[in-house]
Amino acid sequence: MSHSGVDHPRLAAEFVKNDSRAHWHDQALWFVRAKRDKAAQSLPEWETLRERASQIKRNVSANLADYLEEFEANATKMGATVHWARDAAEHNQIVLGLLERHNAKRVVKSKSMLTEECHLNPFLERHGLNVVDTDLGEWIVQLRNEPPSHIVLPAIHIKKEEVGELFHRKIGTDSGASDPTYLARAARKRLREEFLAADAGITGVNFAIAETGGIVVCTNEGNADLGTSLPKLHIACMGIEKLIPRADDLSVFLRLLARSATGQPITTYSSHFHGPREGCEMHIVLVDNGRSNILGSDEFRRSLNCIRCGACMNTCPVFRRSGGHSYKTAVPGPIGSILAPSRDAQQYASLPFACSLCGSCSDVCPVKIDLHHQLLTWRREITVRGHLPWTKRVSMKMARIVLVRPAIYRMAGFLLRKVVLRMPRALLYNPWNAWGKSRDLPPPPKQTFRQIYQQRHGK
Amino acid sequence: MRVGLFIPCYVDQLYPRVGLATLELLTRQGLEVDFPVEQTCCGQPMSNTGCCDDARPLAERFLEIFSAYDYVVAPSGSCVSMVRNHYAELVGDHPHYAAVRDKTFELCEFFTDVLQIERIEGAFPHRVGLHQSCHGLRELRGGRASELMVDSFSKTRVLLESLDGIELVELSRVDECCGFGGTFAVAEAAVSTMMGRDRIHDHQQAGAEVLTAGDMSCLMHLSGLIRREKIALHVMHVAEILAGYEVAS
Numbered sequence: 001m002s003h004s005g006v007d008h009p010r011l012a013a014e015f016v017k018n019d020s021r022a023h024w025h026d027q028a029l030w031f032v033r034a035k036r037d038k039a040a041q042s043l044p045e046w047e048t049l050r051e052r053a054s055q056i057k058r059n060v061s062a063n064l065a066d067y068l069e070e071f072e073a074n075a076t077k078m079g080a081t082v083h084w085a086r087d088a089a090e091h092n093q094i095v096l097g098l099l100e101r102h103n104a105k106r107v108v109k110s111k112s113m114l115t116e117e118c119h120l121n122p123f124l125e126r127h128g129l130n131v132v133d134t135d136l137g138e139w140i141v142q143l144r145n146e147p148p149s150h151i152v153l154p155a156i157h158i159k160k161e162e163v164g165e166l167f168h169r170k171i172g173t174d175s176g177a178s179d180p181t182y183l184a185r186a187a188r189k190r191l192r193e194e195f196l197a198a199d200a201g202i203t204g205v206n207f208a209i210a211e212t213g214g215i216v217v218c219t220n221e222g223n224a225d226l227g228t229s230l231p232k233l234h235i236a237c238m239g240i241e242k243l244i245p246r247a248d249d250l251s252v253f254l255r256l257l258a259r260s261a262t263g264q265p266i267t268t269y270s271s272h273f274h275g276p277r278e279g280c281e282m283h284i285v286l287v288d289n290g291r292s293n294i295l296g297s298d299e300f301r302r303s304l305n306c307i308r309c310g311a312c313m314n315t316c317p318v319f320r321r322s323g324g325h326s327y328k329t330a331v332p333g334p335i336g337s338i339l340a341p342s343r344d345a346q347q348y349a350s351l352p353f354a355c356s357l358c359g360s361c362s363d364v365c366p367v368k369i370d371l372h373h374q375l376l377t378w379r380r381e382i383t384v385r386g387h388l389p390w391t392k393r394v395s396m397k398m399a400r401i402v403l404v405r406p407a408i409y410r411m412a413g414f415l416l417r418k419v420v421l422r423m424p425r426a427l428l429y430n431p432w433n434a435w436g437k438s439r440d441l442p443p444p445p446k447q448t449f450r451q452i453y454q455q456r457h458g459k
Numbered sequence: 460m461r462v463g464l465f466i467p468c469y470v471d472q473l474y475p476r477v478g479l480a481t482l483e484l485l486t487r488q489g490l491e492v493d494f495p496v497e498q499t500c501c502g503q504p505m506s507n508t509g510c511c512d513d514a515r516p517l518a519e520r521f522l523e524i525f526s527a528y529d530y531v532v533a534p535s536g537s538c539v540s541m542v543r544n545h546y547a548e549l550v551g552d553h554p555h556y557a558a559v560r561d562k563t564f565e566l567c568e569f570f571t572d573v574l575q576i577e578r579i580e581g582a583f584p585h586r587v588g589l590h591q592s593c594h595g596l597r598e599l600r601g602g603r604a605s606e607l608m609v610d611s612f613s614k615t616r617v618l619l620e621s622l623d624g625i626e627l628v629e630l631s632r633v634d635e636c637c638g639f640g641g642t643f644a645v646a647e648a649a650v651s652t653m654m655g656r657d658r659i660h661d662h663q664q665a666g667a668e669v670l671t672a673g674d675m676s677c678l679m680h681l682s683g684l685i686r687r688e689k690i691a692l693h694v695m696h697v698a699e700i701l702a703g704y705e706v707a708s
Contacts, residue, residue, distance in 0.1 A: 013649035022653065030632070037605065046608040315606065317636045321650050354647060356640025356654070357507060359597035363606035376545075379509030388509060392642065396505045400513035403468065403500040404520060413472040434645040438652040439683030442473045449471045449478030453494050 005387075006329075008350040012322035026320040028156060033314040035263025036364070042265075043255070053252050054368040057305035060243050061295060067210040067243045068286065074213025078275030080282040088118035091287045095120060095202070095235055096127055098283055102233045104129070104199035110217065110224035111135040112204025113151050113308055114237050114287060116330040120202075131202075132194045134223040136187055143170050149324030151331055152261045152310035157323055191223070201227035205238035206307070207253060208284070211246045214274040215284065218257060218267040225271050232280045236273065240286050241295075241304040253307060256366035260309040294342050299377045303338045305367040312361035312371055318354055327351060334361040334371045341378050349387040352378035410448075417444040462492045463528030465563070467538045467675070468500040474675050480702035481534040481566055488574060495524050502549070503541040507641050511549055518550045526555040530573065531563040534698045536595020536673050539565040544598055566698055567673060568601055571614045577621060581703040584624030588667030589616060589697075590658065590681070591634040592674035601673070605634050615673050615697055622700070628665035635661075637672075639680035655684045662692060669693045671700055 016022050040046045060067055072082045085091035091114075099107065107129055109115065121142070124131050133142045137154035141147065143166055148154030155163070164178035173186045203224045207216040215236055217224040228234040244253065258264040276282035294300050313319045313333035324332040329340040329348065337351035352375045361371040382388055402412045420428070421444040429436040462485055466478045478494075485492045502517030521542065525531045533539050542563045550556050570576045595601040595615070602613030619625060638644065638654025645651075659681055662670045670685075672678050675696050682694040693706050 009647050009649070012647060016649040016653050019653075023657075026657070040608050043608070317638065317654050318647070318650050321653050353643065354650075356593070356636050356638055356643045356647075356651070358593040358636035358640070360593075360604070360606060360634075360636070363597060363604045376507065376509075379507070380511055381509075383509035383511070392508050392646070393510070396508050396510040396513045399500075400505060400510075400516065403502075404516050406497055406499055409468070409499045416472060434648050435683070437648060438687065439655075439680065440686040441683065442679055445473065445475050447475060449466055449475035450494065450496055452475055452479065453482070454496065 005347050005349055006327070006351065008322070008326055008354040011326035011328070012318070012354065015323045015326055016321060022321055022323075024159070025157060025323060029153075029314045029320045032153070032262060033311075033364075036260055036311060036314065037263075039259040039263040039265065043259070049252055049256055050366055050368050053256055053307075053366060054305065056244060056249050056252065057367050058302075060241070060245065061301055061304055064240065064243065064295060067245060068240060070210040071208055071213055071243060072286075074211070075208075075215075075275070075284055076213070078213050080213070080275050080284055083283060083285045085285055085287045085289070087289045088287075091118045091237065091285055091289065092120055092123040094285050095237065096124060096129075098233065098235055099124070099129060099200055102200060102281075104231075104233060106194070106198050107131045107200045107202060108134050108194055108198040108223075108227040108231075109202040110204065110219060110227050111138055111154075112202065112237055113330060114204060114239050115202065116148065117239075117289065118237075118287070120237075132191070132198075134191050134194065134221075134227055135219065136184065136221060139187065139191065140166065147325070147330070149332070150310060150313055151308050152313075157325070195226045195230060198227065198231050200231045200233040200235065201229075202235045202237065203228060205236050205242050205284075206257070207244050207250060208238055208242050209245075209247050209250070210243055212274065214247075214272055216250060216254075217271045217273070218254070218269065219271070220262075220264075220268045222269045225269060228273070234273070234276065234280065234282045235285065236283070237285045237287065240288055240291050241306075257307055257309050260311040260364070260366040290343050294339075297342075299381075300338060300342060300374055302369050303335065303342075303371075303374060305369050306335050306339075307367060309366055311364045311366065315360045315364045316355075317358060317360070318356065322354065327354070334375065335369070338371065338374045338378060341382065345378075345382055345385055346387050349382050352376075352382065410450075413448060417448070460490055461527075461529045462490050463525045463531045464492050464494040465498065465501075465525065465531050465533035465538065466494065467533065467535045469679070470534065470675050473679070474696070476704065476707070477534055477675055477696040477698055480696065480698040480704055481532070483702045484566070484579075484698060485532060488576070493528070498524050501538045501541045503538060503545075504641055506541065506545055506549065515549045518546050519553060522546075522550060522553050522555040522559050525559050525563070529562065530569065531559065532566055532569045533563070534566045534673070534696060535675065536565045536592050536599050536601060537676060539563055540594040540598035565595055565599055565601065565673065567595075567615045567618055568599060570618060577617050579618055579621050579701050581701070582623035582625075583619075583700050583703075585706065586626045586628055586666055586668045587619065587700070588628050588630060588662035588665055588670045589613075589619065590637060590662070590670060590672035590677055591615075592672045592677045593634075593636050595673045596634055602634075618701060619671070619697065625700075628662070628667045630661050630665050632661055637677045637681055639677050641676075644680055651680070652684065655680050656688075659684060659690060659692065663690070667692065669695055669700070669706060671695050671697050673697050
């Protein structure tokens, strides 16, 4: 791994060091996974829905250009303005331009992973704007001046006592108060002031419907509705993969999304926007930012099917124990470990290896992305591009040299059993023995299986 | 029926008892079983690390060595999955590839699917925790993964439950990964270790005397932790239990 790249093993080890906190994090996410299981179980047609969703998304990928143009035409007909952004910089510039044209100073924003990916908040703040994230979890991490650690549960890594302390410092709640209802009410009161004073509302987009030109935003707090109901300007930011062909398809995705994400039958609010309100403006920014490169790749195209439910994170045994921040990318976890190397394979070379290849993510995914196979494909790609750490490169080459020749294999095995595994513990469990830091090596048997077999069969 | 016995390299070197148990189980069914001594490794460690060029010659050797048999059977879901699901990219155009892929089976699925045997004579009067090794479960579909909303089944469990006196304990997380993951165990040692401890703890709280699995690699990792931490839990491969071996100390 390059020294400048994300060192997932190191960041994960730091997270694991706090054993009780790491277990608390693991259990919090496992609780969500278990809720998801119950919710999925309640639908006899669950597996059929997954297959349908996967097929719809594959159709979208195969015809994305057409669906995007159809969407643009229909959205425009309803009075929305559609913008196209090649990358994060263009996206941020478009949003800034719109805000400046409306002389907007205060902006309220509902959850949008795309704007996280584009680092919109710091960009707007650098230009003198006041941006408030209005999703409670996002607002908490914003007050802490840190990125979300999970795409659906942005503050899942923070305990309620810590939120109490934060709110005490930032918005003057009672010292020592950690009652969730009390804290949520205080946040609600404060955020209401932000909603009332806002000049513009920014939202993400869960689904954009080509056939109608409408967009759908799913929230549990109603903050997308609040943020777009008062200001005269609504800017909706979305990746180009968020398209679905027909309004009918929504029934498939809305049923899968909330059940997979949090185990709810449906999100509390599924807000449909069809053009601007009277006297107002609605702008939709369609962002590529590397997506068409992924679309062009046979191996990784299916990663664009993702509907950002976060189920792969909740189920991932590594994510639950290493925390979202150990991935150093807006979208962490299994899906993030596929998307991030597409942007910069060297920077994110450790992420496809932050995985035991257990395959739970692929089975939990509501749109049937073969996540763990794509992670394996990324490992090969990283090797081909020369980003594999030399230790792994050399050890695999040596293993091959030994294993292609049975005589050398037998000799290496003999050394392992008769010498290495019989060394004094102090020598065997040396600082370079990464296996042996926490685990004993197996006691060496007297004979190998092949020796016993050959003796018995006189071969 | 001529069966080629495919014993993973680390089982050959470190766990001969598992190889012997597999051999005995198959021989008792009246099968002609042969262990081709030229075999070494299927190439999975290299392949999973991304080093296809290092894995390919091993995959080629494997196909050459095992093409002569009617069936190839291994006491490992992970190594069988390598052949069945991942050889295509390495040696997909090899003349023996498709035939060997279709006749290579993990031990338990060979019993239930090929021999159509779901009952093994014998007894194992112990409380057993079954660790569902991930590749046997999700890559070979040897059972229902807990994520999928399909009918429940487990080929390994069916065979174990047919033994007299055995009691399979109920885990709180029925199929969570143990954290071995090949080079993952070393490269991400901290997370790997935590995962392993959590699995062991689940088996302990469920009251297991013996922890078993279809893959010795999971068990090498778990028993490494058990030995280091002096935990009172025995570790045995499924083949050892099915073959009627005594509880190993």
